[in-house]
Amino acid sequence: MKSDQLKPCPFCGGEAYLGESWDKTKNIQCTVCGCSTVHFKNKLDAVECWNQRVLPEEKDCTEN
Numbered sequence: 001m002k003s004d005q006l007k008p009c010p011f012c013g014g015e016a017y018l019g020e021s022w023d024k025t026k027n028i029q030c031t032v033c034g035c036s037t038v039h040f041k042n043k044l045d046a047v048e049c050w051n052q053r054v055l056p057e058e059k060d061c062t063e064n
C-alpha cells in the first residue's frame, strides 16, 4: 500500500489531488469543494497533513 495514497475529502468526501505551485511547493486539494491544505515543500508532508485531517484552514481556497 502506497504511503502517499490520498484519502477522500474530510468535508465532502470528494476526490483529492496533488497540486503544485509555481515555487514547487505542494498541497492537496479537493476536486469537488476546493478545500486544500497549506503548501508544503515536501509532497509527503502535504499528503500526511491531508490524511490526518488536521487542515489548518477549514477552507483555504481563497488563495487562488
Ligand SMILES: [Zn+2]
Binding pocket: 009, 010, 011, 012, 013, 014, 030, 031, 032, 033, 034, 035
Ligand atoms: Zn471536498
